[in-house]
Amino acid sequence: MELEAKLAELAKVVKDHREVLLTEEAAKNALVMPFLAALGYNPFNPSEVVPEFTCDVGTKKGEKVDYAVCSAGKVMMLVECKPASVELSINHASQLFRYFTTTDTRVAVLTNGVVYKFFSDIDTPNKMDDRPFFTFQLDAIRKQDIRTLERFTKAAFDIDKIVQEAGNLKMQTLVYRELQKEFQEPSDEFVRMIASRVSSARITAAVKENFQALIVASVSALIRDRVNERLTSALSASNPVEEVPQAEAAPTEEGEIITTEDEISGFNIVRAIGARQVDPKRIVIRDAKSYCAILLDDNNRKTIARMHFNSPTARYFGSFVGKDETKHPILDPIEIYQHQDLILGRISELDGG
Known part of the structure; x- marks a missing residue:
């Protein structure tokens, strides 16, 4: 609950002052450093949160990443910051990519103070993935985000569990996308599987087309009914008189x-x-x-x-x-x-x- 309360305070800062958080330094001071503090790290302890972390990479000398979060002399997380007005993309993570292979870390964070994109090396060991395994937004906090962020707190930080969770989150995203494609445009294999369970008719082109439409409509109805059930229950609990x-x-x-x-x-x-x-x-x-x-x-x-x-x-x-x-x-x-x-x-x- 303490983490949730601190994040709620930061969300209010975003809401009240976003228009003045246009520079990278403003985003760092008003959002990123308090965010690290909310996770239990001391941003004013240079052995724990190292600003302007420097590491020579190949022929590039003296390049810096904005913060390195450390414990017992080892880098736990790298953090690269951009202004709050910037729409984050993988193009902003060039330093993170280079530094990832030269430190002990397996977690890198790209942020503009409002959006935090967490990366690891799920695809290839010691090479930062192109896609984040977890994205958190201060202006759209979800309950499940709090549970995920608790793994990154100083008190609970366990790199093996984090990497395992990262793999699960990434796989969940891939499964979600595949299900979404099947539900929107059912594949022949999916149509045949469903049709064989509910009908003994031969799967002709006309039957397949009919079942594709039925599957899309049925999935939409199923999801709608479940959502309405949960919303009705939640609204009734919070407002039993007024529906x-x-x-x-x-x-x-x-x-x-x-x-x-x-x-x-x-x-x-x-x-x-x-x-x-x-x-x-x-x-x-x-x-x-x-x-x-x-x-x-x-x-x-x-x-x-x-x-x-x-x-x-x-x-x-x-x-x-x-x-x-x-x-x-x-x-x-x-x-x-x-x-x-x-x-x-x-x-x-x-x-x-």
């Missing part, structure tokens, strides 16, 4: 607009995501003829998102930055989870203003 608010529908020539089940599902998902930053009661739904809006504080000047679900052939989830709306095509409300960073960023923008 999901009814949409404030505008009248049409045909009568009152009916808020569909999918719109309610989409609203529940946005509300659950937004509950990480604000009281979920502040997030409300307001239906209209051409779209269904999700608002903060029931204020039509504080639109969090819009759901364009009325068309029978195309659906869009609208995210906002300022007054600009970006429409993202989706097949099912569950896909809104793919845009949670945009939702949380928008809520921060509206709540801060």
Whole structure:
């Protein structure tokens, strides 16, 4: 709980002062050093957190990485920092790649103070992977992130367990991607396996095409039902009297607009995501003829998102930055989870203003 509380304080710094954290030094002082302190390291002890860590690499002399976190004279983690305004990419990790092979470390962190990307050498020993095995965002903290970060604290740091966890997290990501591909576009092998379990019909081209559509629809329905069950349970526990608010529908020539089940599902998902930053009661739904809006504080000047679900052939989830709306095509409300960073960023923008 202590780690969670300290990270929550840093998240508030990001929310309140992000616009002034534009330089690398500002990100280091206001976010990265307190982050290391939250993990139990003393950033002011030069034998524990070494700033401007230098190590000659081949013909390159005197190159520096921003921090080396050490214990008993051995480097445990390397940390490379960028300004908070920078969108991190693997191109920013050149020093980490070079230093990784010349130190004892098996963990490297690339950060802009807000986003922390953790790397190891899962693919090839003593060579830093191209992809992080874990990414943490101060402006979108999840419960499972806290549990993962606890492994990196000074008191619990165990490199063997960390590397094992890194391998598991990376494999979980790969499994997730494969399942996502199967659920969106089922392969012939997957279709045949499911079809053979529920039907004795010969798998012709027409049968295969029909089962592909059935699998996609069934998976979407299964996920939607599970999400709705969990959201209904959570909302009922936190607010037993007031349930999901009814949409404030505008009248049409045909009568009152009916808020569909999918719109309610989409609203529940946005509300659950937004509950990480604000009281979920502040997030409300307001239906209209051409779209269904999700608002903060029931204020039509504080639109969090819009759901364009009325068309029978195309659906869009609208995210906002300022007054600009970006429409993202989706097949099912569950896909809104793919845009949670945009939702949380928008809520921060509206709540801060």
